[in-house]
Amino acid sequence: MDPIFQPFRDDPHYPLDRYEAAADLMLLNMGPQHPSTHGVFRLKLVLDGEIIVKAVPYMGYLHRGVEKMVEGLTFAQMTPIFNKHDYVSPMTNEQAYAVAVETALGIEVPRRARYIRTILAEIQRIASHLLWLSTFTLDMGGVIGGGAAMMMYNFREREDIFDLFEAVTGSRFHYNTHCIGGQRHDLPEGWVQRVRAFLDRQERAFDEYLRLIRNDIFDLRTKGVGVMSADLALGLGITGPNLRASGVDFDMRRDAPFHAYDEVEVRVAVAQGCDAYARYEVRMAEMRESVRILRLLLDQLPEGPICGSKPVKMANAVRVPDGRGYTAIEGPRGEIGTWLIGGGEDKGAKPFRLKIRPPSLHAMAAMSYLLPGHTVSDVVVVLGSLDPIMGEVDR
Amino acid sequence: MDATLREALAARFPAVDLDQDVLLVPAADHYPLAALLKEQGYTLYVTVAASHHPGPEGDAFEVATVLRRPVRGAPSVAWRVVLGADPHLQSLYPLFPGADLQEREQLDLVGVRFDGHPNPVRLMLSEDWVGHPLRKDYAPNMPHAPWR
Numbered sequence: 001m002d003p004i005f006q007p008f009r010d011d012p013h014y015p016l017d018r019y020e021a022a023a024d025l026m027l028l029n030m031g032p033q034h035p036s037t038h039g040v041f042r043l044k045l046v047l048d049g050e051i052i053v054k055a056v057p058y059m060g061y062l063h064r065g066v067e068k069m070v071e072g073l074t075f076a077q078m079t080p081i082f083n084k085h086d087y088v089s090p091m092t093n094e095q096a097y098a099v100a101v102e103t104a105l106g107i108e109v110p111r112r113a114r115y116i117r118t119i120l121a122e123i124q125r126i127a128s129h130l131l132w133l134s135t136f137t138l139d140m141g142g143v144i145g146g147g148a149a150m151m152m153y154n155f156r157e158r159e160d161i162f163d164l165f166e167a168v169t170g171s172r173f174h175y176n177t178h179c180i181g182g183q184r185h186d187l188p189e190g191w192v193q194r195v196r197a198f199l200d201r202q203e204r205a206f207d208e209y210l211r212l213i214r215n216d217i218f219d220l221r222t223k224g225v226g227v228m229s230a231d232l233a234l235g236l237g238i239t240g241p242n243l244r245a246s247g248v249d250f251d252m253r254r255d256a257p258f259h260a261y262d263e264v265e266v267r268v269a270v271a272q273g274c275d276a277y278a279r280y281e282v283r284m285a286e287m288r289e290s291v292r293i294l295r296l297l298l299d300q301l302p303e304g305p306i307c308g309s310k311p312v313k314m315a316n317a318v319r320v321p322d323g324r325g326y327t328a329i330e331g332p333r334g335e336i337g338t339w340l341i342g343g344g345e346d347k348g349a350k351p352f353r354l355k356i357r358p359p360s361l362h363a364m365a366a367m368s369y370l371l372p373g374h375t376v377s378d379v380v381v382v383l384g385s386l387d388p389i390m391g392e393v394d395r
Numbered sequence: 396m397d398a399t400l401r402e403a404l405a406a407r408f409p410a411v412d413l414d415q416d417v418l419l420v421p422a423a424d425h426y427p428l429a430a431l432l433k434e435q436g437y438t439l440y441v442t443v444a445a446s447h448h449p450g451p452e453g454d455a456f457e458v459a460t461v462l463r464r465p466v467r468g469a470p471s472v473a474w475r476v477v478l479g480a481d482p483h484l485q486s487l488y489p490l491f492p493g494a495d496l497q498e499r500e501q502l503d504l505v506g507v508r509f510d511g512h513p514n515p516v517r518l519m520l521s522e523d524w525v526g527h528p529l530r531k532d533y534a535p536n537m538p539h540a541p542w543r
Contacts, residue, residue, distance in 0.1 A: 012495075013513040013514060059518065059519065060517075060518060060519035060520060060521075063519040063520065065528060067504070067529060068504075068528050068529055068533075231438075232492070234438040234439045234440070234465060235438065235440055235490075235491045235492045235493055236440065236491075236492050236493040237439065237440035237441060237442070237491070237493035237497070238493075239439070243465070248465050250439075250465035250466070250469070252469055254467075255465075255466070255467050255468060255469045256468065256469035324417050324459065324475070325416060325417065325473075326417075326441070326442070326459075326461050326471070326473050328441070335441070337441060337442055337461070339442060339444040339459060339461070341446055352446070353444070353446040353529070355442070355444035357441065357442040361496060361497075361500075362440075362493055362496075362497075364496070365492070365493055365495060365496045369492070394519060
């Protein structure tokens with residue numbers, strides 16, 4: 001990469017007039033409605049020929065004011081709101097919220113419920129990474145020799161996952177299955193066998209994906225593209241697979257176990273490449289690891305109650321007293337955190353302030369550091385490799 | 396909080412009560428505390444959350460920051476700063492580039508200004524939006540709410 005772009009990679013606010021352009025600079029707006037922006041997102045690109053000099057992200061097109069809205073809702077009413085943040089992994093978003101309120105109240109979740117949560121979270125991780133893989137390869141156009149072929153294969157397995165979730169929760173996408181203190185729905189008869197059969201199919205499918213994706217074009221387009229150092233990733237607050245692809249061996253599932261992760265061994269996938277290819281490697285390895293963890297969890301799934309007492313149905317039965325705290329779990333995209341201040345309206349039945357920490361917003365911040373010096377065609381590769389979900393960025 | 400960090404914090408910030416889950420820190424110590432934590436290995440910038448606390452003596456604001464060490468056990472430190480009716484606080488952007496967008500979001504929604512921020516403009520709402528929605532005196536049916 002040409003060193004004249006280095007100041008822009010180090011500091012996205014570096015003044016543009018210090019750049020000696022070879023030709024006239026051109027301004028290109030990518031988005032808000034561009035097929036590869038995974039939602040509604042605008043990227044302002046300053047181009048010198050085909051090379052990006054500066055990239056400025058603009059967001060907020062999907063802002064729904066959730067943090068304001070929940071200040072008027074009781075704790076039992078919020079779960080269906082939270083699973084629409086990151087609409088690709090609703091399950092883990094519900095869990096992040098449930099864990100936050102349970103921690104604030106000091107509620108212990110029954111062991112079986114913790115296992116069910118872990119199982120659902122791992123299946124959700126596979127579904128989420130499958131959608132990432134399909135859109136990532138789709139963004140690269142004919143990288144696998146034919147448009148949407150990869151997407152069709154991925155969605156075949158993703159449909160199976162929706163069937164599994166539907167059997168448990170009655171809903172294919174917005175589940176609303178977590179309540180404060182446990183689960184709303186127990187696993188139905190024969191579900192565990194269905195999951196085992198799915199895992200066998202999924203394991204075979206990985207090899208199929210690799211046969212589609214392993215080619216020189218894919219390597220050329222991803223290796224050395226969007227290199228993010230570990231220091232930059234940590235400073236930006238990037239977590240999850242993107243952080244592990246920068247060589248940082250950190251995963252909340254292993255390092256700060258929640259749910260039932262303390263009862264299974266989690267082998268964390270780490271790659272040292274720091275580029276788009278490393279992020280691909282980490283996510284592929286994570287899907288295989290999820291299959292392994294799921295088999296272990298299904299083997300040792302305990303019997304027992306799934307909720308501490310009766311599921312909370314009274315609108316203001318849950319009251320969080322005045323106090324503040326931060327809790328986080330590891331979702332498919334990284335750390336989903338909740339900053340909760342209790343003691344809101346109606347004697348604490350509503351939160352005073354609830355802030356969601358979306359991993360995707362931190363990932364979006366990396367765009368302006370990674371893009372200078374790359375060509376326009378690399379934008380979709382870098383954006384796709386970071387796997388942002390705009391619903392979560394804007395909330 | 397491990398012993399080395401506790402010692403370092405007690406030596407540098409004697410006025411701060413280290414037994415709280417969320418440390419209460421004077422505004423002047425906000426930036427030095429973040430710098431010290433970064434030196435101690437708390438390099439993962441987790442989040443910043445501002446909130447509005449209206450009271451009989453006028454408005455108060457709180458800005459909470461969380462940093463984490465990316466190692467086994469995932470230790471984190473959270474602290475909050477209480478600000479008066481004209482809330483402004485030193486930006487952490489020079490230490491953590493992730494503060495850029497995060498602080499802009501809090502500026503936008505709560506209206507806390509961050510001194511030394513390189514680009515202090517709204518993030519989520521449009522530039523000509525009036526008011527800060529997450530303040531307690533802002534309601535969606537306010538007469539001047541600019542629905543377009």
